[in-house]
Amino acid sequence: MTDTATSDSMVSAEPLHRSQFRATWRAHRWQKARVSLTGVLVLVALIIFSARLGEVDLAHLWDRLPRLTSYFGRMVPNLAWETLWVDLAKWYWNGGKWLASLWQTVLIAVYATLFGAALAYIFSFLAARNLTPAPWIGIAARRTLEFARTVPELVFAVLFVFAFGIGPLAGVLAIALHSFGALGKLFGDVAENANLDEVKGVRSTGANWWQTMVYGATPQVLPDYLSYGLLRFEINVRAASVLGFVGAGGIGQDLYGAIKSFHHTDISAIALMLIAAVIAIDSLCSWLRGRVIGQEGLRAL
Amino acid sequence: MSHPLSSMNTADATLNLRGVSRSFGNAKALDGITLSVRDGEMVAVLGRSGAGKSTLLNLINRLIDPTEGEIWCGERNVSQLRGRALLDWRRESAMIFQRFNLVSRLNVITNVLTGRLAHAPRLPKLIGRFTDHDRDVAIDALEALGMAEFALRRADELSGGQQQRVAIARALVQQPRIILADEPVASLDPVNSRAVMEALRHINQHRGITVLCNLHSVPLAREYCERAVALAKGKLVYDGPVSGLDDATLAVIYGSTDALAEAH
Numbered sequence: 001m002t003d004t005a006t007s008d009s010m011v012s013a014e015p016l017h018r019s020q021f022r023a024t025w026r027a028h029r030w031q032k033a034r035v036s037l038t039g040v041l042v043l044v045a046l047i048i049f050s051a052r053l054g055e056v057d058l059a060h061l062w063d064r065l066p067r068l069t070s071y072f073g074r075m076v077p078n079l080a081w082e083t084l085w086v087d088l089a090k091w092y093w094n095g096g097k098w099l100a101s102l103w104q105t106v107l108i109a110v111y112a113t114l115f116g117a118a119l120a121y122i123f124s125f126l127a128a129r130n131l132t133p134a135p136w137i138g139i140a141a142r143r144t145l146e147f148a149r150t151v152p153e154l155v156f157a158v159l160f161v162f163a164f165g166i167g168p169l170a171g172v173l174a175i176a177l178h179s180f181g182a183l184g185k186l187f188g189d190v191a192e193n194a195n196l197d198e199v200k201g202v203r204s205t206g207a208n209w210w211q212t213m214v215y216g217a218t219p220q221v222l223p224d225y226l227s228y229g230l231l232r233f234e235i236n237v238r239a240a241s242v243l244g245f246v247g248a249g250g251i252g253q254d255l256y257g258a259i260k261s262f263h264h265t266d267i268s269a270i271a272l273m274l275i276a277a278v279i280a281i282d283s284l285c286s287w288l289r290g291r292v293i294g295q296e297g298l299r300a301l
Numbered sequence: 302m303s304h305p306l307s308s309m310n311t312a313d314a315t316l317n318l319r320g321v322s323r324s325f326g327n328a329k330a331l332d333g334i335t336l337s338v339r340d341g342e343m344v345a346v347l348g349r350s351g352a353g354k355s356t357l358l359n360l361i362n363r364l365i366d367p368t369e370g371e372i373w374c375g376e377r378n379v380s381q382l383r384g385r386a387l388l389d390w391r392r393e394s395a396m397i398f399q400r401f402n403l404v405s406r407l408n409v410i411t412n413v414l415t416g417r418l419a420h421a422p423r424l425p426k427l428i429g430r431f432t433d434h435d436r437d438v439a440i441d442a443l444e445a446l447g448m449a450e451f452a453l454r455r456a457d458e459l460s461g462g463q464q465q466r467v468a469i470a471r472a473l474v475q476q477p478r479i480i481l482a483d484e485p486v487a488s489l490d491p492v493n494s495r496a497v498m499e500a501l502r503h504i505n506q507h508r509g510i511t512v513l514c515n516l517h518s519v520p521l522a523r524e525y526c527e528r529a530v531a532l533a534k535g536k537l538v539y540d541g542p543v544s545g546l547d548d549a550t551l552a553v554i555y556g557s558t559d560a561l562a563e564a565h
């Protein structure tokens with residue numbers, strides 16, 4: 001009421017609130033600019049400082065570059081067109097064993113993702129601030145997840161190889177534990193955005209906490225959980241291939257063996273298989289994710 | 302054998318609120334409510350927006366706890382219930398909401414079956430297994446509300462009126478003593494509003510279930526309820542027959558003539 005009255009009577013004059021706000025706005029902008037500028041300066045200083053500290057020497061890097069290329073050169077196998085099949089067979093002389101290792105790597109990733117995601121599913125509801133049964137449980141769950149995702153897979157793997165011996169079990173446990181932390185955080189964020197009306201509807205019937213999560217929250221979050229789970233699987237295939245370096249099973253163990261014993265063409269043979277497998281799995285997963293999201297996307301229209 | 306949907310309890314079930322208050326921070330949403338509802342009554346709860354109507358029903362179902370006072374049902378101190386006993390009480394005091402609060406991605410029958418989660422056997426229901434008996438009870442309830450043909454449709458594919466009937470079916474399969482309906486028709490058109498109010502009246506009269514119904518509309522209260530209680534700013538300002546809702550009383554309940562016109 002009063003607003004229209006004022007603007008009617010002072011058509012030409014600039015309303016006071018506008019000029020006032022403009023001043024506030026300028027101050028706000030200036031404040032933000034100062035913060036960003038300070039941030040950039042600190043960052044540049046930190047980069048220079050850490051380069052010194054880490055003895056990063058660009059000249060040295062340049063000097064040693066030829067070594068890297070000659071190393072790659074030695075990895076190229078001898079392939080002639082006339083004897084292609086024989087040469088290929090020679091290059092992949094241990095192909096059966098490597099294929100089995102590759103399969104083991106994929107299985108490590110599958111099991112690790114399944115275990116990690118199952119545990120993350122439960123913890124996401126404990127950790128979500130709006131769904132947790134009690135605030136202290138929420139805090140405990142979030143700290144647990146933080147720990148699990150802060151410690152790198154490699155560290156877990158070294159520990160588990162030490163505890164359970166060399167082999168895929170250590171790899172599964174290490175990746176599962178890290179995935180649990182990473183997925184638990186992502187799942188928890190999804191759960192925090194769940195529609196509480198639907199949850200309340202189930203809770204009001206006398207369902208206990210877990211039932212309320214299963215029937216009230218899960219249907220809402222499931223598509224996002226699946227999508228994140230598939231994404232994690234792609235990451236875990238890569239992690240599983242590296243963990244063999246510390247004895248946690250899979251193709252990485254063969255790759256590490258080849259590097260250690262200077263079997264250069266074996267390195268390239270294994271690496272190529274690995275790259276092909278990773279690309280295939282990534283494409284499969286993104287196709288699946290597209291289907292999971294696509295269906296929901298259509299529903300939303 | 303009794304009707305599968307009828308209330309299975311025979312003990313005295315008079316609902317008594319004794320000096321019940323509820324604060325959110327410093328604001329008192331409910332202030333010293335003392336109220337008694339006999340078994341089998343159908344009571345309208347009136348009051349303008351923010352008066353505390355939803356808070357009252359949420360308190361009775363124990364979705365939230367009172368900051369002061371006690372709630373009794375017969376010989377039971379409802380406000381003291383914990384654990385299993387609390388879950389049983391929630392089952393006995395079924396809720397219906399303005400926005401239906403169905404799980405949109407679940408189909409109709411599963412939504413109704415969530416009303417059976419507090420019934421034995423509970424363990425298989427943790428992983429989504431219901432008994433044949435549960436399913437029979439659920440489809441009976443849907444049939445009673447004319448919704449059986451929609452049993453396998455997703456809840457969010459239904460119209461508002463249909464969703465509210467599914468929500469009533471969910472409440473029925475809980476086998477409640479009381480139904481707490483929080484503005485069940487506020488999101489519905491007049492035709493669907495009548496259908497839902499008729500259903501509630503039918504349940505009240507034929508199954509003997511007590512109904513407490515928050516309403517925005519005084520005419521609906523007059524038509525479907527015998528008794529009305531009214532809240533204003535968290536306090537009980539009227540408790541009596543709907544015939545006593547004259548202009549003077551309504552002015553007290555709704556504060557101003559503007560709000561009063563809105564309620565008509």
Ligand SMILES: Nc1ncnc2c1ncn2[C@@H]1O[C@H](COP(=O)(O)OP(=O)(O)OP(=O)(O)O)[C@@H](O)[C@H]1O
Pocket residue numbers: 325328329330348349350351352353354355356357
């Ligand atoms: N969870 C909450 N947190 C803070 N304040 C709340 C909460 N729930 C209710 N309130 C406050 O308590 C008062 C009563 O709210 P309530 O929802 O019970 O009113 P109502 O009568 O149901 O209103 P409406 O007709 O709009 O649904 C309001 O002032 C509201 O802001």
Ligand SMILES: [Mg+2]
Pocket residue numbers: 354355356483484
């Ligand atoms: Mg309300």
